[in-house]
Amino acid sequence: MEAVITVIGRDAVGILAKVCTGCAQVNVNVEEVTQRILRGTFAMIMLVDLSNASVDFTTFAEKMSAIGTQLGVDIRCTRQELYDAMHKV
Amino acid sequence: MLDTNDILDTIRMISDENLDVRTVTMGISLLDCADADGRRACEKIYNKITSRAKDLVKTADRISATYGMPIVNKRVSVTPIAMLLASAPDADPVWYARALDAAAKAVGVNFIGGYSALVHKGFSAGDERLIRSIPDALAQTDFVCSSINVGSTKSGINMDAVKMMGPIIKAAAEKTKDNMCLGAAKLVVFCNAPEDNPFMAGAFHGPGEPDCVVHVGVSGPGAVRAALAKLPKDASLDKVAELIKRTAFKITRMGQLVGNLASEALGVPFGIVDLSLAPTPAVGDSVANILEEIGLESCGCCGTTATLAMLNDAVKKGGVMASNHVGGLSGAFIPVSEDDGMIKAAERGSLSIEKLEAMTAVCSVGIDMVVIPGETSDAVISALIADEAAIGMVNSKTTAVRVIPAVGKKPGDVLDFGGLLGYAPIMKVSEFAPDVFVNRGGRIPAPMQALKN
CATH class of the missing domain: 3.20.70.20 (Anaerobic Ribonucleotide-triphosphate Reductase Large Chain)
Structure with missing residues (x-):
């Protein structure tokens, strides 16, 4: 199962490192990362594979959200199908 | 392959523009x-x-x-x-x-x-x-x-x-x-009540429906308004309608996805997606604000009915392609107490019950969540229902009346229901008596529109 992690907020040192560490801790593989600074706002999008994850999706999403709170950024974790449904005909 | 813009677009719609199922x-x-x-x-x-x-x-x-x-x-x-x-x-x-x-x-x-x-x-x-x-x-x-x-x-x-x-x-x-x-x-x-309406207070499971079924009602006035806010003020109405269609498509696809997932998880057939713009009292999540974004000073002024007609039609056109079964009420809702922009329009006097009645001819449902004076006579309420029903009957559409007589209060007072039901000022209703008409009883015959066979 693939999911999309979005990180939006103020840029800070170590965001990518902390999110990747969080993924590695529960055996979630990072497949793709794109990162941009939009008018001072940090926006990072990661595609991750949860098929061998050691925790279920909800626990993983909560873990990511907690990392976000720690870093002062908004981290959301969403199944990719949502974006496909909304943006592809 | 990740499309950054699409993903950020969705996140913004959900986090900033109140998009939800x-x-x-x-x-x-x-x-x-x-x-x-x-x-x-x-x-x-x-x-x-x-x-x-x-x-x-x-x-x-x-x-x-x-x-x-x-x-x-x-x-x-x-x-x-x-x-x-x-x-x-x-x-x-x-x-x-x-x-x-x-x-x-x-x-x-x-x-x-x-x-x-x-x-x-x-x-x-x-x-x-x-x-x-x-x-x-x-x-x-x-x-x-x-x-x-x-x-x-x-x-x-x-x-x-x-x-x-x-x-x-x-x-x-x-x-x-x-x-x-x-x-x-x-x-x-x-x-003309629909048998598969998922929205309250009018939802019921019609006799033509299967034993058990799951319906989904989508929302998203905030997302439509935010999309329109980015259009220049001199963009033509063709462009406005097109943008509403595109946004409605995205919103409805989300509803369809949820419906499919819920139906599969519950082991129950999927019924319909109701393509409605359902406002909430949250600031910005308002159908009235969409009409104002298109170019009205305050909802209820001249131009409101035309703007609403276009909005309602564009929502359906965008939504219908995004869903394999469309049903329920499907259209823009105009409840007063549940819509921040409608509440403000009623408070500043630009929105009257008569204008709301006209608006119901071109959008889904009708005189909805309108607080009327507590002393309004029984016959006046019945006649208001008859007027709305006539609009629905002749136009082959659903219309409804959900009015709340504010017992013990006067015009200008407010009823506050809290939560999604919101609050509303008491609106003036004509006090001239329709008693003789109402007391006649009987049945208004079906119009010519009924004879389609």
Whole structure:
């Protein structure tokens, strides 16, 4: 199962490192990362594979959200199908 | 391959523009719960709802967490209770309301619809008893919603039922006067009521529906308004309509996805997506604000009906391609108390009940969540219902009346229901008497539009 992690907020040192560490801790593989600074706002999008994850999706999403709170950024974790449904005909 | 813009677009719609799935509603047929013994029927009703809907809330919450989109309400609609009352002539209808309320609480939904009767051509056994019991049923329960269908394009308008409903609405408000007259806010009078509507207070599970089904109601006025805000003010209306269509497509696809997932997880067939723009009292999540974004100073001014007609049509055109089954009410809702922009328009005097009536000719539903003076006469309320029903009947569309007589309050006062039901100032209604018309009773014949065969 693939999911999309979005990180939006103020840029800070170590965001990518902390999110990747969080993924590695529960055996979630990072497949793709794109990162941009939009008018001072940090926006990072990661595609991750949860098929061998050691925790279920909800626990993983909560873990990511907690990392976000720690870093002062908004981290959301969403199944990719949502974006496909909304943006592809 | 990740498309950054698409992903950020979705995140923004959800986090900043109040995009959500407004309701996942499970329709449950209670036809097999009819029993000559009313107490026994209530037991069967409770058991059927609590077994069919036991996983509804859990499933919707799980989908919401996994896909990162809010699903605001989980609800149940059932077979019109009057159909079950027909076989139990000695039963008290309020027993059935209490059974529905207890079942709703047990499964954790926040409303249950179907304390209803379909009387558009006349009363059958059980219908009149149910209607007379509505004020008590709504006062003695928390989550039960009631609806009565008094007319249709095919059958005309049952004016005997219309005459009955004026005093029933007044009594529903009177019996809950210590609780913001909330009884009347849970009661809708329809013309051309859809059998698969997932939205409250008018949801019921029609007799043509399967045993159990899941419907989804989407929302997203905030997302439409935000998209329009980016258009230049001199962009033509063709461009405005196109942008609304595109946004409605995205919103509806989200609803369709949720419907498919919920249907699969619950093992219940998927019914319909209701393509509605359902506002909330949250700032910016307003249909009135969309009309104002298109170019009106305040909702209710001249131009409102035309703007709303275009909005309603564009929402349907965008949504219909995004979903394989469209149904329910499908259109823009214009409830006053549930829409921040409508509340402000009513407070500043630009929106009148007469303008709302005109608007109902071009959008879904009708005079919705409008607070009227408590001393409004029974006949005036009945005549207001007749006017709305006539608009629905002649235009082959659903119309409805959900007015709340503010018992003991005067024009300018406010009723505050809290939560999604919002608050509203009392609006002025014409006090000239339509009593002779209302008291005639009988049936307004079906219009020529009914003869399509």
